[in-house]
Every structure is written in C-alpha cells, then in structure tokens.
Amino acid sequence: xxxxxxxxxxxxxxxxxxxxxxxxxxxxxxxxxxxxxxxxxxxxxxxxxxxxxxxxxxxxxxxxxxxxxxxxxxxxxxxxxxxxxxxxxxxxxxxxxxxxxxxxxxxxxxxxxxxxxxxxxxxxxxxxxxxxxxxxxxxxxxxxxxxxxxxxxxxxxxxxxxxxxxxxxxxxxxxxxxxxxxxxxxxxxxxxxxxxxxxxxxxxxxxxxxxxxxxxxxxxxxxxxxxxxxxxxxxxxxxxxxxxxxxxxxxxxxxxxxxxxxxxxxxxxxxxxxxxxxxxxxxxxxxxxxxxxxxxxxxxxxxxxxxxxxxxxxxxxxxxxxxxxxxxxxxxxxxxxxxxxxxxxxxxxxxxxxxxxxxxxxxxxxxxxxxxxxxxxxxxxxxxxxxxxxxxxxxxxxxxxxxxxxxxxxxxxxxxxxxxxxxxxxxxxxxxxxxxxxxxxxxxxxxxxxxxxxxxxxxxxxxxxxxxxxxxxxxxxxxxxxxxxxxxxxxxxxxxxxxxxxxxxxxxxxxxxxxxxxxxxxxxxxxxxxxxxxxxxxxxxxxxxxxxxxxxxxxxxxxxxxxxxxxxx
Amino acid sequence: xxxxxxxxxxxxxxxxxxxxxxxxxxxxxxxxxxxxxxxxxxxxxxxxxxxxxxxxxxxxxxxxxxxxxxxxxxx
Ligand SMILES: Cc1cc2nc3c(=O)[nH]c(=O)nc-3n(C[C@H](O)[C@H](O)[C@H](O)COP(=O)(O)OP(=O)(O)OC[C@H]3O[C@@H](n4cnc5c(N)ncnc54)[C@H](O)[C@@H]3O)c2cc1C
Numbered sequence: 001x002x003x004x005x006x007x008x009x010x011x012x013x014x015x016x017x018x019x020x021x022x023x024x025x026x027x028x029x030x031x032x033x034x035x036x037x038x039x040x041x042x043x044x045x046x047x048x049x050x051x052x053x054x055x056x057x058x059x060x061x062x063x064x065x066x067x068x069x070x071x072x073x074x075x076x077x078x079x080x081x082x083x084x085x086x087x088x089x090x091x092x093x094x095x096x097x098x099x100x101x102x103x104x105x106x107x108x109x110x111x112x113x114x115x116x117x118x119x120x121x122x123x124x125x126x127x128x129x130x131x132x133x134x135x136x137x138x139x140x141x142x143x144x145x146x147x148x149x150x151x152x153x154x155x156x157x158x159x160x161x162x163x164x165x166x167x168x169x170x171x172x173x174x175x176x177x178x179x180x181x182x183x184x185x186x187x188x189x190x191x192x193x194x195x196x197x198x199x200x201x202x203x204x205x206x207x208x209x210x211x212x213x214x215x216x217x218x219x220x221x222x223x224x225x226x227x228x229x230x231x232x233x234x235x236x237x238x239x240x241x242x243x244x245x246x247x248x249x250x251x252x253x254x255x256x257x258x259x260x261x262x263x264x265x266x267x268x269x270x271x272x273x274x275x276x277x278x279x280x281x282x283x284x285x286x287x288x289x290x291x292x293x294x295x296x297x298x299x300x301x302x303x304x305x306x307x308x309x310x311x312x313x314x315x316x317x318x319x320x321x322x323x324x325x326x327x328x329x330x331x332x333x334x335x336x337x338x339x340x341x342x343x344x345x346x347x348x349x350x351x352x353x354x355x356x357x358x359x360x361x362x363x364x365x366x367x368x369x370x371x372x373x374x375x376x377x378x379x380x381x382x383x384x385x386x387x388x389x390x391x392x393x394x395x396x397x398x399x400x401x402x403x404x405x406x407x408x409x410x411x412x413x414x415x416x417x418x419x420x421x422x423x424x425x426x427x428x429x430x431x432x433x434x435x436x437x438x439x440x441x442x443x444x445x446x447x448x449x450x451x452x453x454x455x456x457x458x459x460x461x462x463x464x465x466x467x468x469x470x471x472x473x474x475x476x477x478x479x480x481x482x483x484x485x486x487x488x489x490x491x492x493x494x495x496x497x498x499x500x501x502x503x504x505x506x507x508x509x510x511x512x513x514x515x516x517x518x519x520x521x522x523x524x525x526x527x528x529x530x531x532x533x534x535x536x537x538x539x540x541x542x543x544x545x546x547x548x549x550x551x552x553x554x555x556x557x558x559x560x561x562x563x564x565x566x567x568x569x
Numbered sequence: 570x571x572x573x574x575x576x577x578x579x580x581x582x583x584x585x586x587x588x589x590x591x592x593x594x595x596x597x598x599x600x601x602x603x604x605x606x607x608x609x610x611x612x613x614x615x616x617x618x619x620x621x622x623x624x625x626x627x628x629x630x631x632x633x634x635x636x637x638x639x640x641x642x643x644x
Pocket of ligand 1: 023024025026027028029048049050051057058059060061062095096097098128129130131132149150151178264267297298299300315316317318319320
C-alpha cells in the first residue's frame with residue numbers, strides 16, 4: 001500500500017506538465033504555441049506530435065516533388081530546436097497522444113521511438129491534430145508504390161519511389177487541388193501522368209465549365225484526365241502495376257492517392273468532445289470546444305462560413321494559421337474570434353491559374369439563394385502593354401437582394417488580384433452595384449481603365465436589370481444537347497474567325513453584314529437566337545440590334561468562343 | 570516565282586490580325602509566303618487553328634511573350 005502511494009507520488013513528480021499543451025505541430029499547432037508565448041512570457045508550453053517534422057509547408061510538397069523547391073529544409077519553417085530557442089516551446093516529436101482525460105487534465109502519450117508510455121498534464125489543451133488523407137478499402141490498396149501526400153515524410157517516400165523512373169507512369173487518384181498540383185509537377189519532370197476522378201469534373205469547388213477549361217489545359221499539356229471513373233482495384237505483384245477503374249485500366253509505376261482528407265478527431269471524440277460537420281471538432285468562433293480548457297484549431301476543427309453563417313469544414317493552411325492565432329488569444333484570456341471561411345482557393349495549372357471564393361452556383365442554390373451569374377473575359381492589364389493576358393471573371397450574385405455571393409476567375413493572366421478583391425467585397429457584404437464603380441488601381445502595366453471586376457459587375461447589372469439577356473457556356477451546351485431546342489446559334493464574327501473554330505451548328509453572318517442579311521434568319525424571330533462572338537462584346541452589340549429588329553428572344557453567349565470549353569468545330 | 574509579303578499587325582486587337590491574314594492570303598498565289606507580326610496574344614493559337622483548317626503551311630511561329638512572328642506558305 002505504502003509502496004503504491006510512493007509510486008503514484010513519484011509519477012506525479014516526474015510527470016511532464018505544461019500550462020499550455022498543444023497536440024500537433026504543423027500549421028495550427030506551431031501558430032498556437034508561438035502566439036501563446038507572446039501572450040504569456042512565463043507559461044510553460046509544450047507541443048506533442050507524432051510526426052518527425054514540425055512547422056512545415058504542406059502546401060509546398062507538390063513543388064518539392066517537382067523540383068521547384070529543391071531542398072527538404074526549405075519546406076520546414078521551424079525545427080523543434082528553433083521553436084525551443086526562439087519561442088521557449090518544448091517540442092516532443094514522434095510522441096503520439098493516445099487518450100485525453102479531461103477531468104484529470106492529463107493526456108496519455110506513447111513514444112514512437114522507444115515504445116514507452118507516459119502521461120502529460122496540462123492547464124489548457126489545444127487540439128491541432130489536423131487531417132489525414134483518406135485511404136478507402138479498395139482491393140490492392142496496400143500494394144507498394146501507392147502513396148499519399150500529406151507530410152514531408154510522405155514526400156520523401158514518393159521521392160524515393162520516383163528514383164530512376166523519370167519517364168515512369170504515374171496515376172493520380174483524385175482530381176482535387178492536391179492531385180492537380182502533383183499532376184503538373186510530375187508532368188514537368190517528364191513523367192507520364194493520368195488523373196483518375198470519380199466525379200464528372202475535376203476540382204469540385206469550381207463550377208463545371210470552369211473546371212472543364214482547366215481540364216482542357218491539362219490535356220493540352222499532356223496530362224490524361226479520366227473523369228466519371230471510379231477506381232475499382234489496384235493490381236500488381238507486391239508493387240502496383242495497374243489501376244483498374246470503371247472507365248478502363250491504366251498502367252502505373254506509381255500511384256498518388258489524393259481523394260480527400262478526413263479530420264483527425266477520434267482522440268477528441270473518445271474524450272467526449274463534441275464533433276460537428278464531417279466529424280470535425282466543433283468549435284465556436286474563438287476556438288473553444290464544448291469542454292472547459294480544451295480548444296481546437298486548424299484542419300481538425302470546424303469553421304463558420306462567412307456568407308451563409310453555417311458550420312463548414314474547409315481544411316486549408318490559410319485558415320489553420322488564423323484559427324491558431326485566435327485560439328491562442330482565447331486561451332490566454334483575450335477576446336478574439338475568427339469570422340470564418342469563404343472557401344477561397346487558388347491553383348496554378350501550367351500556364352493558367354484559377355481561383356474561387358464564396359459560393360458556387362450549386363452551393364448557392366443549395367443554401368436557398370436565387371443565384372444569377374455572368375462570365376466576362378477581360379485583359380489583366382492594358383491590352384497594348386507587353387505581357388497582357390486574358391482572364392475570365394465569373395461573378396455570382398443573389399438575384400433578389402443583389403448581394404454578391406461568389407467569384408471564379410481563371411486564365412493566363414493575373415487572377416489572384418480579382419479573387420482577393422472579391423474576398424474583401426464578399427466579407428463586407430457588397431452588392432453587385434457597389435462593385436461596378438469601385439476605385440481600383442489603374443496604370444497600363446497593372447490593370448485596365450475599367451478594372452475586370454468593374455466590367456464584370458457592370459455586365460452582371462445589365463443582366464439583372466434585363467438590359468441584356470445572356471446565357472453561360474453550360475446553359476448553351478444544355479440547349480445544344482436538347483433535341484427539342486429550336487433556337488439558332490448566330491456567329492457574328494468575321495469569316496476567318498468562324499473558320500478557325502465555331503460552336504457546332506452555328507451559322508455565320510459577320511456583324512457588319514447583319515442588318516442587310518436579317519431576312520436569312522427571319523424564321524427565328526420568335527425563337528431563341530444566341531449571338532456569339534469571340535468574347536461577348538460584339539455579341540452584345542449584335543444582340544441589341546436583333547432586339548431592335550424584333551428578335552425578342554435574342555441572347556448573348558457569355559464569354560463567346562474563347563470561353564467555350566466544350567470543343568469548337 | 571514565289572513571292573514574299575509582310576504585314577504588320579502590331580497593336581491590332583482580335584480579330585484584326587487574323588482578318589488581315591485572311592484578306593492578304595486570298596490575294597496571294599499558291600506557294601507565296603506571308604510574314605506577319607502581331608502583339609495580340611490570342612493570335613498564337615488562332616493562326617495554328619486557321620492553318621490547320623485551311624491547309625496553308627505555318628512555316629514559322631515565334632512567340633517571345635510580347636510579340637508573335639509567324640510565316641505562312643499559301644497552299
Ligand atoms: C500537398 C498539399 C498541398 C496543400 N496546398 C495548400 C494550399 O495551397 N493552400 C492552403 O491553404 N492549404 C493547402 N494545404 C493544406 C494545408 O497543408 C493544411 O491545411 C495544414 O497543414 C493544416 O494544418 P494543421 O496544423 O491544422 O494540421 P496538419 O498539417 O494535418 O498537422 C497535424 C499534425 O498533428 C499530428 N497529430 C495528429 N494526431 C496526433 C496525435 N494523436 N498525437 C500526436 N500528433 C498528432 C499529425 O501527425 C500532424 O503532424 C495543402 C496540403 C497538402 C497536403
């Protein structure tokens with residue numbers, strides 16, 4: 001009896017104890033630790049993580065595989081030694097937390113190097129356990145050569161597998177952001193890359209026609225893309241050799257699984273911490289869980305959506321860092337809150353870039369809005385200034401209230417600027433009307449006199465007020481695919497432009513000849529006549545003339561042939 | 570005798586350059602070559618597509634990022 005007591009007392013004395021204990025040491029975890037230190041110089045702060053690396057740029061991993069980032073060290077923002085030296089934070093890597101005892105304020109830890117077990121006590125606990133790549137139980141998934149990409153260690157093992165296979169065949173399962181970034185990087189390296197996606201489109205956060213533009217560009221660059229193809233099995237003798245999908249089999253020397261991530265929340269759930277959407281740890285805007293003294297931040301936790309106010313789960317490095325900062329302030333007794341996410345993302349795919357923020361059309365409908373949108377091509381800087389490139393701006397708004405709901409921009413030019421401006425507009429609750437005349441910066445090397453967002457908002461206003469009736473490429477495609485559609489596609493470009501590539505079954509009457517030749521389309525006066533040009537500008541002029549001459553159902557094809565992703569003839 | 574022609578479409582925006590090419594080529598003889606300089610970036614893909622459709626031969630296509638120089642031999 002006495003002996004037992006002595007042991008317990010000894011255990012308590014030698015048990016590690018921190019005022020602030022953080023589980024997980026990547027984006028959110030290290031942010032919490034560093035910020036908590038600034039708030040409280042005296043507190044003892046510890047970080048436990050099973051990963052051998054901390055504070056790394058997961059977002060940089062595709063570029064590390066591609067050789068754009070050349071050394072491993074560049075990916076690691078801070079080492080444990082640095083965090084100790086500069087921030088006074090003690091980091092224990094290769095330490096996995098196996099359970100939390102909220103009443104006793106302790107966690108059970110297993111040392112992955114020694115196999116030893118210990119308990120660590122805390123004053124405040126922060127869960128920054130992140131997310132893990134999903135590995136569905138597909139036959140053959142445990143074969144060699146099938147990788148995920150989440151940590152620097154994962155990247156190391158992909159690198160090792162790639163060794164000596166510079167022209168090898170890579171199959172990427174999942175066409176999300178990570179899959180597409182890896183596809184780009186490995187293609188640039190000279191590898192033969194196929195992306196297999198279960199859904200009918202890649203990059204699901206984008207509206208289908210925007211995603212199709214990116215898919216077309218991938219194909220142009222030699223990446224094979226199989227959409228609506230579900231992986232059924234991996235085959236091989238020890239190592240993967242073939243990926244069997246519902247759309248056919250593909251040879252593979254290497255597979256990268258990037259079909260999504262799931263929050264690491266089992267630890268929290270077992271401790272009685274409430275989970276929310278997608279089984280992420282439910283937190284309030286300030287980072288608190290339902291249990292006292294326990295907080296969460298980053299990919300393991302929920303986040304509110306700025307526009308809808310609903311609970312969301314959008315695991316992003318950008319959000320994780322900001323949530324980490326908020327949680328650190330909250331646990332230090334401060335008053336701070338994270339306003340939420342807009343689901344903003346941006347991706348580079350070879351020569352084009354694409355970004356989105358806010359709600360897409362489908363999401364907007366699901367949330368009960370009545371979305372109206374327009375896609376407008378624009379130059380990213382004065383067309384006569386060297387380096388000017390075209391971008392396509394899609395704006396989405398709520399028809400009734402005029403409130404902006406989202407934007408999607410893609411093209412060869414600068415797209416993150418309009419996206420970031422839209423982030424501000426959406427966060428402040430701006431309306432389409434507000435955006436038409438905002439005083440954006442202009443000089444030829446930077447932008448255009450009427451900024452792309454001014455322009456897009458003006459065109460959307462025209463559409464919303466009924467001054468212009470227009471349809472998107474997707475809506476045009478639906479008409480073409482509908483055997484019952486009795487309308488006409490009127491291409492008003494010059495003859496050589498029409499020769500180069502035209503919407504299937506369109507007739508060509510150049511704009512300057514239009515008025516003289518209207519009798520050729522007289523029989524369509526009561527039917528839809530969709531006016532087409534390269535980008536939509538001439539089509540709008542043509543549309544106004546048609547309307548004037550009594551073609552009541554005339555329409556403009558938004559973004560013209562340049563914005564048509566379904567193939568020209 | 571094969572003849573060579575030059576047109577300068579620098580500063581011209583779409584569809585100017587391709588319309589100029591179309592007009593000029595129509596006035597040329599088979600085997601003649603047309604050299605053209607264009608600053609509008611869309612011309613890079615347009616001229617390839619146009620030559621593909623018309624059977625005219627694209628003997629040169631240079632793009633330094635700001636300026637495109639192309640030469641076309643009439644079929
Ligand atoms: C290839 C790739 C590209 C990306 N690109 C972008 C991008 O361009 N933009 C962007 O915003 N985001 C991007 N992200 C997402 C971004 O990396 C994540 O949002 C970010 O890493 C999340 O940080 P976190 O700290 O919440 O979680 P994580 O990075 O997941 O870190 C959690 C850590 O906790 C550890 N851990 C978990 N459970 C335990 C336990 N029980 N005990 C001990 N340790 C534990 C894990 O091992 C891990 O080290 C990308 C991610 C990847 C993988």
